[in-house]
Amino acid sequence: MPSPHTAARIVVVGLGPGSTQHITDEARVAIDRIPHRHLRTSVHPSAHLVPDATAHDDLYETADSFDDVYVEITNRLIEAAREHGEILYAVPGSPLILERTVRYLQERASDDEGIEVDILPAMSFLDVAWARLGIDPVEASVRLVDGHEFATAAAGERGPLLVAHTHANWVLSDIKLAVEGADGADPVVILHALGTDDEQIVHTTWAELDQTIEANHLTSIYIPQLAAPVGQEYVRFHELTRTLREQCPWDIEQTHETLIPFLLEETYEVVDALHALDPDNPATDDDLIEELGDLLFQIEFHATIAEQQGRFTIADVTQGVHDKLVRRHPHVFGPKDGDMANAGDTDTVLSNWDEIKRVEKNRTSVFDGIPRSLPSLAYAQKVGRKASKVGFDWPNVDGAFPKIVEETGELSEAVGQGDNDAATDELGDLLFAVVNVARHLGIDAELALRAASDKFRSRFESVEQLAAQRSIDLRTSNLEILDGLWDEAKLIVSNPPN
Template sequence: MNGDRPRIVIVGLGPGGEQHVTTETLTAIERADHRFLRTAVHPSAHLVPDPITFDDVYESADAFDDVYHEIARRLIAAADVDGEILYAVPGSPLVLERTVRYLRDQHEVAIEILPAVSFLDVAWARLGIDPVETGVTLIDGHEFATAAADANGAVLVAHAHANWVLSEIKLSVDDPSGALDDMPAVLLQSLGTPDERIVATTWSEIDRTVEADHLTSLYLPEFRAGPGAGYVRFHQLARTLREQCPWDIEQTHQTLVPFLIEESYEVVDAIQALDPDDPTTDEELIEELGDLLYQIEFHATIAEQEGRFTIDDVTTGIHDKLVRRHPHVFATTEVEDSEDVAANWEAIKRAEKGRTSVFDGVPSSLPSLSYAHQVQRKAAKVGFDWPDVHGAVPKIAEETDEVMAAHADDDADATADEIGDLLFAVVNVARHLGVEPEAALRAASNKFRHRFEQVESLAREREIDLRDAGLDTLDALWDEIKQR
């Protein structure tokens, strides 16, 4: 049937009691000359006479995945020597059996899997549910943090074999408010054996209700994943890409700077494109915020690999800083309005940073308009400012005259210097009027671009070559578009 290839026959010993082991499995066990058991710690393990077990691997390996890989490796080696072996596992070979998954992925030996009763069949009977109609999601307890990220509704968690596993399951869900504490939960133990127990409890008590063992499962009929579960899955993805994608592996903090800036601007574009009457415009912002968040995760993953810091340091740092700088929320400080909040923020920040200049903390890598705006704003906080916009506006005319004077003198350096002063004066006017200059100039540039694209379209309709049209023709087209 399989030529001369070595073969492994895999059978399942059911969820617990002998009554759940099939006749086909018993026949295969009796016929086999070389028998292997994943673990002898199972109520029906005695049905496999004279087996070689792998319980020693559990004791020596550092992680469960190492256990399963080592068992698969030993089985392949044994089949290569003996020609055909039998491998017996608890439950069904096709339900959450990672060793079987690894054996099926290889091509060195042939695999034959006999059907078996799993703990699931008994679980559905005891819970009184149809798993298809109920839409149950089956999750391995060791992978709960990532696998449950998108789970909503009924969840059955297998391999909840110890109370520390149940504790980690509970802690993996971000629920600081305790909203999930009373969520119903059911612990299922030793299904299909005389010691069977079905215990109703709550989410907050899942790790304190029973002494969990290798035959323990957890059923959550109304599970709702918190935001932390989704982020854990995203965090693991960032690590995987950094470890396995050639492009991601090559990146450094420095090489990622252009992408960080680009993604930040794309977030701004998505915000400006939001339409309160059109919920579909949220989709672009969701995507761009995700791209920006990935940049943050990317930098944290690089730092983690270098042994410098982790994303936990980042999130803990911002959490604690926000608590410190909001004493009106988390302490006894009283404020009248948002101006008091901003003043407290600056005072707390100065005390934290030990800053001596009002300009400390202004990033020099900001876009120039934003940099000018921030520098002016900092100086204004200590009183170095015009009383209102009427003092700032005349500076535009003054700086314009100085630009033209420098130009008349044919002094390129002075002209560039005066142009800078003129732009600085315009930023000052914008600040006094409550206009963010970077956003205002971007909007004006977009408006110009949009109108000129319409000029181009109109010129194509009239078969006008813009490069040869001349300024008068371009102005006429521009005015026509503007009037529209």
């Protein structure tokens, strides 16, 4: 066992791109000298040069994500180094090229955990790739991208790109789908098993990218140029918002406050478009696409104002919501043995969400975080639901119904006394009681009232049509005539003609 005052040491070597002739003498000496050896994976042509090594391939079969694999390998290596004092860790290619475990080890060492990481230089697959492609990566400004992160890491890029970690055909498919504007005839080069006897340099097209060869851990691709950058449409939209803010007189005058009515209006128009969706009619998607775009513009507008003020950018917004969603989905992204790892139903997911949110926000009241700007019915429903979660509620709807009768009586009394302030107060209590009944029945009060309002509107529009057909002036007609038209309209709306 090492002395408690001696740092545990991890010597990292690279096994080169594949052929045994590409491994350095320095790495061979380290392998021979250090008896406690580890391999990230034994699935590499030169892995046999590290005898009696502990491989960590089992994690690739059991972990939920590649990042989980890399974190656990890091933990294992540190534990082994503390046990033995010094260990050797061998990785494919170069330790400094797309080796996340090495990066994690360096981060842990920089946190002064009593760990030293010694990285020996090695030849990577890149050296062979540049030779086979016949290019100087510096002069050509080639960008190296991880295939697992292509959609985000290559955002806004047009090329040239060298994409590694394309170890399976589904990864190639994801890459292909990430570039919506790509021409199927765009050239791409598949680099397979470089520096080995099985080496293949395959010139193909974007359309055939995931259908040309059977990809594995020794596969990468070279993209000379994309017809359209990854994420091009959103980048163009982002730049357009900046341009409008800088050059349009109306846009320049706007503030966060003046934009609030437009934000609300666009939100409601999205809701209308959602209600109008017809699963059997794809054409109804057009309105939703347009309204979502208008709402997205409002979000970009607010972020652009903040960016000009030097406060934050749209990148802060997207990063913030990304990280928040990861934190609040521990059953998806968290450790398997975590307290909230098992969430097999919606109720558990929502309960976990509320608890994580409460801790994050350091909230002292159950009502903290409910926006006061919500529409009144939605606000009342949320307030009632939050109180219910701490036990302040009737056990079922039978307890909520009598409150409607009670509040109706109190409202009638206030109206009878001619007390307008009291009537306003009692009317609010009555509405709140009705919302509580809706909540117990699992009915969204906002949607229920909206549906009732739409029904009334449809019937009254039928009344208007009937009156017009019969030359009846609604404004001068008595209540008996109006009631008769209303009863007819109810039948028409309930039983529309075929």
